[in-house]
Amino acid sequence: MAKAAGLGLEITELRLGFGSNGHNKKRVFSELVVKDENSSNESEELLRKSQPSENRVVGWPPIRSYRMKNVERKSNPVCSSSESAKSYVKISMDGAPFLRKIDLKSHKGYHDLGTTFKNLFNCDGGVLINCSDWSQYTAIYEDKDGDWMLVGDEPWEMFIESCKKLRIMKKAN
Amino acid sequence: MTYFPEEVLEHIFDFLSSHQDRNAVSMVCKSWFRVERWSRQRVFIGNCYAIRPERLVARFPRLRSLTLKGKPHFADFNLVPHDWGGFVQPWIEAMAKSCKELEELRLKRMVVSDESLELLSRSFPNFKSLVLVTCEGFTTAGLASVAANCRDLRELDLQENEVEDRKGHWLSCFPDTCTSLVSLNFACLKGEVNLGALERLVARCRNLRSLRVNGAVPMETLEKILARAPQLVDLGIGSYNHEPNSVAYTKFRNTILTCKSIKSLSGFLEVFPRCLPAIYPVCLSITSLNLSYAPGIRGPELVKLIRHCHKLQRLWILDAIADKGLEVVASTCKELRELRVFPSLFGAENAAVTEKGLVAISFGCPKLHSLLYFCHQMTNAALITVAKNCPHFSRFRLCILDPQKPDANTQQPLDEGFGAIVQSCRGLRRLSLSGLLTDQVFLYIGMYAEQLEMLSVAFAGETDKGMLYLLNGCKNLRKLEIRDSPFGDVALLMDVGKYETMRSLWMSSCNVTLAGCKTLAIKMPRLNVEIINEFNDMELEEEENFCDSQKVEKMYVYRTLDGPRQDAPNFVTRL
Numbered sequence: 001m002a003k004a005a006g007l008g009l010e011i012t013e014l015r016l017g018f019g020s021n022g023h024n025k026k027r028v029f030s031e032l033v034v035k036d037e038n039s040s041n042e043s044e045e046l047l048r049k050s051q052p053s054e055n056r057v058v059g060w061p062p063i064r065s066y067r068m069k070n071v072e073r074k075s076n077p078v079c080s081s082s083e084s085a086k087s088y089v090k091i092s093m094d095g096a097p098f099l100r101k102i103d104l105k106s107h108k109g110y111h112d113l114g115t116t117f118k119n120l121f122n123c124d125g126g127v128l129i130n131c132s133d134w135s136q137y138t139a140i141y142e143d144k145d146g147d148w149m150l151v152g153d154e155p156w157e158m159f160i161e162s163c164k165k166l167r168i169m170k171k172a173n
Numbered sequence: 174m175t176y177f178p179e180e181v182l183e184h185i186f187d188f189l190s191s192h193q194d195r196n197a198v199s200m201v202c203k204s205w206f207r208v209e210r211w212s213r214q215r216v217f218i219g220n221c222y223a224i225r226p227e228r229l230v231a232r233f234p235r236l237r238s239l240t241l242k243g244k245p246h247f248a249d250f251n252l253v254p255h256d257w258g259g260f261v262q263p264w265i266e267a268m269a270k271s272c273k274e275l276e277e278l279r280l281k282r283m284v285v286s287d288e289s290l291e292l293l294s295r296s297f298p299n300f301k302s303l304v305l306v307t308c309e310g311f312t313t314a315g316l317a318s319v320a321a322n323c324r325d326l327r328e329l330d331l332q333e334n335e336v337e338d339r340k341g342h343w344l345s346c347f348p349d350t351c352t353s354l355v356s357l358n359f360a361c362l363k364g365e366v367n368l369g370a371l372e373r374l375v376a377r378c379r380n381l382r383s384l385r386v387n388g389a390v391p392m393e394t395l396e397k398i399l400a401r402a403p404q405l406v407d408l409g410i411g412s413y414n415h416e417p418n419s420v421a422y423t424k425f426r427n428t429i430l431t432c433k434s435i436k437s438l439s440g441f442l443e444v445f446p447r448c449l450p451a452i453y454p455v456c457l458s459i460t461s462l463n464l465s466y467a468p469g470i471r472g473p474e475l476v477k478l479i480r481h482c483h484k485l486q487r488l489w490i491l492d493a494i495a496d497k498g499l500e501v502v503a504s505t506c507k508e509l510r511e512l513r514v515f516p517s518l519f520g521a522e523n524a525a526v527t528e529k530g531l532v533a534i535s536f537g538c539p540k541l542h543s544l545l546y547f548c549h550q551m552t553n554a555a556l557i558t559v560a561k562n563c564p565h566f567s568r569f570r571l572c573i574l575d576p577q578k579p580d581a582n583t584q585q586p587l588d589e590g591f592g593a594i595v596q597s598c599r600g601l602r603r604l605s606l607s608g609l610l611t612d613q614v615f616l617y618i619g620m621y622a623e624q625l626e627m628l629s630v631a632f633a634g635e636t637d638k639g640m641l642y643l644l645n646g647c648k649n650l651r652k653l654e655i656r657d658s659p660f661g662d663v664a665l666l667m668d669v670g671k672y673e674t675m676r677s678l679w680m681s682s683c684n685v686t687l688a689g690c691k692t693l694a695i696k697m698p699r700l701n702v703e704i705i706n707e708f709n710d711m712e713l714e715e716e717e718n719f720c721d722s723q724k725v726e727k728m729y730v731y732r733t734l735d736g737p738r739q740d741a742p743n744f745v746t747r748l
Contacts, residue, residue, distance in 0.1 A: 059250035059656075060631070061516060061547060061574050062605075066307060066333040066361070071468055071491075071518055088416070 091166040093121045104160040182208045225735045226267035236272045243283035259283045269296035277302040290315030294322035302328035312337040320346035328356040338364030345370040354378040358385040368394045376401045385409025388442040396425040407437040414445035426451040439463035446474040456481035463489040487511040492526045499530030503537025511543040528555035535562035543568040550581035556590025560597035570605035576632040579609040592617035605629040615639040619646020627652040640664035654679040662689030677731040688721035694748035703729045704746040
């Protein structure tokens, strides 16, 4: 039978200052660690961060431990869009009558993307434009702030997060 | 008394559905006791240690439905050590011998092993319904036994259990001949399920009304299921994340329109908020919505969704909705009866709710009778307003996240606010207190809360008088749980007979000493007085430390017909 003492509960001096309890040994939320090392630790950590340090109390707020473990794990609302499987953006090319759409996330990097550009707007492929000299063009993208930026400056991972739209622009002479 | 044939008595007793009524009837005379006992089909046992299973089956041999609760409520918040007890095995063993007609088993806070589930599945040929709430100790292997062996299973409802996933295909264990399922809820399971098996199961169970899936069930599968089961009334969505312009989403959006019976929605365990519009048409007719496990839906998206829910009666939501969102609830959901607002557990900078949201709700939703509200602050003025607007509360649970936080405006204790609640809501049966509270609030509760059955107290009160006001006043009190409050032996021992009228008393981190507990145990032999002392082993060598005047860490007292239990672990001392 599991003996509570032997499970290495961290007994800290973290004091609460309420009531007239004389207990010196007060287990903090780390007793959750006993049950389920991984997930409880995370929820415990998050709860700790969300409460001012003077107010960390065992078993408080009174939320079922199941809920504590499961709401945390399924969160990350900020990431939900980036974690979706695909990230299609429109891509236009100056002179081409139609726009195309490509999945940024299915590319491994800028080189891969460049190959896709050529395939999309090349005479051999979609017959959208007759181009012999790609050096006349430069690729730019619209980021989350609405600014147009040169493709290639930032790391690939950052680029696919911030890129909303692509444009292959004819360079001004 | 005029002679009534027993068959007539039995027929009359059939009309008595409430447990209280049947209990009362059984005490009239021996003849009535006998008839009642042979005809009793449903039994509710609020504390599994109040009676031994053998006595239950001896008295009610024709039992068809049993509801059992195990651990004390505070076990939900990790205040009760893991192996405290609450095992269902002895109950199943006893019933397997003597109550073969068992059809339904409902368990809450109990330890359920795979062995128990296996025995259950093999012992009762008519078994129809298994409901497990906040239980633990079993794996998907146990579920597989139930699926495979319960030929006439109608309901398998797993709510918030800790289930170990053994990667077996338990869903595939439902035989092809199983067509009886009406309700299936496996939202709390973590692992993969066999999607094909699920689709086939749904297809052949034409009476399926309620289905709640887990996060492993993607939108594509959900769409196929809905196409097969447009008659669903209650739907729990698992994974809801696809790009709005994807094929899967488009199909789903069309298919769900064929489900015209959905009254209850929950889940959204994984969610991509831009897909929420697909369910707006469904929202128009739902009466119950649980988004408390969907932190991926942010405040504004929640509000947009709620605007469609005109018929909502029950709403469980995260505090991401914020006060402004609750104002929208107040103006949209005029039929609201039950509201639960849970705290988002990450980032205090996220929007939270305050007294303003609650006040708005009270103005907009006069039918509200059940509340669980986690908030950052509260005021007496707000509570007084709420009490005036909503006199029909039967359950009022307020949790201010900072313990002992006073009125946010006046810095006064919240005695007056809670006092107003108990004075106005004469039908109040359950109450949870929080914030800064003196003995005064207990005076009010004792004076006015005549119907109160369950009270939860934390970090409240100043002297023993507080607890005494409660014990003297609340005639219908059944469960009292107190933590971190300065009540001691004087309060505990003033009216020991009171505890035999109650199901249980829990006191932790209070001023009760070992001497007080021993006295209680000696005076009241029909109470079990359990001391939970987790540092017991460490202090075994220093026994003189644990003398009678030492304060007891956790005490659990409950009435019982069968004396101290035999299955208590080391750290539980029975006095």
